[in-house]
Amino acid sequence: MESIVKKFQSKFRKVREEINRWDELQSCLISQFRNASHIVDRFQLLQNTNNHGVLNCVSGMRDALLDKQIESLSNILVSMRKTLEEFHCIALSLDKIHRDSRQLVNGGSSHLNRKQLQQQVGMKPSLIYCLDSLMFIHEIYNSEYLLKSSVISALSEIALKSSASDLGALQQLLVDQPNIQTEEVQYVFDMIFAEELS
Amino acid sequence: METLESAPSTPSRTTDSKHQTPSPLPPSVLRLWRPHAQRNLRNQWSQLASCKNRWFSASSAGRSHATALVNSHLSQRYMPDMKLGVVSDMPGIRKRACLKLFKRQELQRSKLLVCYKDMVGIVSDMINISRSLKCFSKGSTSSPLLQFSYNSADQSDGGDGGDGGGIPVFTFYSITSHEKFAEELVQMFSLELCLKRLLVLEFMSIGYDTSEVKQLHWSTHLYDDEFKDLRDCNLYCEVTHGPVPPRFRDGKSDIASLRFDNQPNPEVLQVYLTTWLADANIDTLKVNEIFTVVGEEMHVSII
Numbered sequence: 001m002e003s004i005v006k007k008f009q010s011k012f013r014k015v016r017e018e019i020n021r022w023d024e025l026q027s028c029l030i031s032q033f034r035n036a037s038h039i040v041d042r043f044q045l046l047q048n049t050n051n052h053g054v055l056n057c058v059s060g061m062r063d064a065l066l067d068k069q070i071e072s073l074s075n076i077l078v079s080m081r082k083t084l085e086e087f088h089c090i091a092l093s094l095d096k097i098h099r100d101s102r103q104l105v106n107g108g109s110s111h112l113n114r115k116q117l118q119q120q121v122g123m124k125p126s127l128i129y130c131l132d133s134l135m136f137i138h139e140i141y142n143s144e145y146l147l148k149s150s151v152i153s154a155l156s157e158i159a160l161k162s163s164a165s166d167l168g169a170l171q172q173l174l175v176d177q178p179n180i181q182t183e184e185v186q187y188v189f190d191m192i193f194a195e196e197l198s
Numbered sequence: 199m200e201t202l203e204s205a206p207s208t209p210s211r212t213t214d215s216k217h218q219t220p221s222p223l224p225p226s227v228l229r230l231w232r233p234h235a236q237r238n239l240r241n242q243w244s245q246l247a248s249c250k251n252r253w254f255s256a257s258s259a260g261r262s263h264a265t266a267l268v269n270s271h272l273s274q275r276y277m278p279d280m281k282l283g284v285v286s287d288m289p290g291i292r293k294r295a296c297l298k299l300f301k302r303q304e305l306q307r308s309k310l311l312v313c314y315k316d317m318v319g320i321v322s323d324m325i326n327i328s329r330s331l332k333c334f335s336k337g338s339t340s341s342p343l344l345q346f347s348y349n350s351a352d353q354s355d356g357g358d359g360g361d362g363g364g365i366p367v368f369t370f371y372s373i374t375s376h377e378k379f380a381e382e383l384v385q386m387f388s389l390e391l392c393l394k395r396l397l398v399l400e401f402m403s404i405g406y407d408t409s410e411v412k413q414l415h416w417s418t419h420l421y422d423d424e425f426k427d428l429r430d431c432n433l434y435c436e437v438t439h440g441p442v443p444p445r446f447r448d449g450k451s452d453i454a455s456l457r458f459d460n461q462p463n464p465e466v467l468q469v470y471l472t473t474w475l476a477d478a479n480i481d482t483l484k485v486n487e488i489f490t491v492v493g494e495e496m497h498v499s500i501i
Binding site for chain 1: 472
C-alpha cells in the first residue's frame with residue numbers, strides 16, 4: 001500500500017510538471033493572440049487610402065503593406081497551431097498518466113479491492129482519491145484544450161472579417177481558461193502531498 | 199527562382215561553358231585560385247549576413263524610437279484637453295508638461311536619425327561587399343609566387359576577370375552567380391532604405407509649427423554628408439540632384455507633390471509605424487533562401 005501511494009505521488013509530480021509547462025504555453029499563446037489581433041486592428045486602418053499620408057506617393061505601397069500584414073498574420077496562425085499541438089500533447093500525457101495509474105491498482109499482480117482503495121493511512125491520501133483526482137485533472141485540461149482549439153479555428157475563420165471587439169471576447173476566453181479551476185487543482189496537490197506540507 | 203535558373207546549376211553545363219570561353223588562367227593557376235576565391239567568398243558572405251542582422255537590429259531600434267516619438271507627440275497634442283485630476287491646480291503644469299514632451303521628442307528624433315544613419319552605413323557596406331566577391335590573380339602568371347587580390351583596382355597584368363574564367367567556385371555557382379545573389383540582396387535593402395528615409399523625414403516634421411521650422415523636402419539633408427553617403431549607396435540621382443525617390447519594388451513614385459504633414463492623424467501615424475515595421479521591400483523568404491542556398495554551397499552556416 002505504502003509503496004503504491006509513493007508511486008502515485010511521483011505521478012502527481014509529473015502532473016505538476018505538465019501543468020507548469022501548460023502555464024508557459026498559455027502565456028506564449030496569449031502573446032501570439034495579441035499580436036494577431038493587433039494586425040487585425042490595423043488592417044481596417046491600412047485599407048483606407050486616406051490614412052497613408054505621404055506614403056500615397058509610392059505606388060503599390062498600400063497593397064504591399066496589406067500583403068505583408070496578411071503574411072505575418074498567417075505566420076502567427078501557424079505558430080499558434082503549433083502551440084495548440086503542444087497543449088494537445090499535455091492533454092494526452094495527462095490522460096496517459098491517469099490510465100497508467102489505473103493499471104497500477106487494477107492490472108497485473110496487484111488487484112486491490114474496494115476497501116483497500118478507500119483506505120486512508122495517516123495523512124496519506126486514499127488510492128481512490130488519487131485516481132479520481134488524476135481523472136479530474138485530465139478532464140479539465142482536456143476540455144480546456146478543446147476550447148482553445150475551437151477559439152483558434154474561429155480566429156482563423158474570422159481573422160480579417162471581424163471587428164476588434166469580437167477578437168477581444170475571444171482573447172478573454174483564452175485568458176480566462178474557464179475549464180480550469182486553479183484552486184481545486186491546488187487543493188488536490190495539497191491533499192496528495194499533505195505529509196510533506198505539514 | 200530567377201537567379202537559380204540563371205546560375206549554372208549542373209556541373210556538365212559548366213564544362214560546356216568552359217569550352218566556349220576557356221579560362222584565361224592555366225590549370226596550375228586555377229588550382230591555386232580556387233582556395234583563395236573560396237576563402238574570400240566565405241568571408242564576404244559572412245559579412246553580408248552580419249550586415250543583414252545589423253540592419254534588422256537598427257531597424258527595430260528605429261521603430262521603437264519612432265513609436266516613442268509618436269507617443270510623445272500625441273501626448274503633447276492632447277495635453278490641452280487632458281484631464282489632470284489633482285495636479286490640474288498646479289501653476290503652469292500643462293505648459294511644463296508640454297515643454298518636457300517637446301524636449302523628449304527632440305531626443306527621440308535624434309536617436310531615430312542615428313538609426314537611419316546606421317542603416318545608410320549598412321547598405322553602403324553591403325554594396326562594398328557585393329563588389330568584392332571576385333578574386334584576381336596578381337603578378338605574372340609565370341612567377342612561382344602567385345598572389346591574389348580581391349580588389350579590381352589592384353589588378354595588374356593578370357588580365358583575368360577575377361572569376362576564374364567562370365568556373366564554379368565550390369560546386370555549382372560561379373563568381374557571377376554569387377554576385378547576382380548579393381546584388382539581389384543589395385537591391386532589396388536599398389529600396390527599403392529609400393522608403394525608410396521617407397518615413398524618417400515624416401517623423402522629423404511632426405510636431406513642429408510650420409512657422410518654427412522650414413518645411414522639409416525630399417532633397418533636405420537629414421544629417422551632414424548624408425548625400426555623400428547616399429552616393430556611396432547609389433541612391434543619389436545626379437540628374438535631379440537629390441536622393442533617389444522611394445518606391446516599392448518596380449513601382450513608381452511621385453514625389454513632386456510631396457508635402458510632409460506636421461500634424462498627421464493618429465491613424466496616419468500608425469500606418470507609418472506599421473510601414474516601418476513591415477520592411478515591405480525586403481522579401482524575408484527570399485533573403486533567407488539566398489543565405490541558405492549560398493551557405494549550403496559553401497558548406498558553412500551563415501545566418
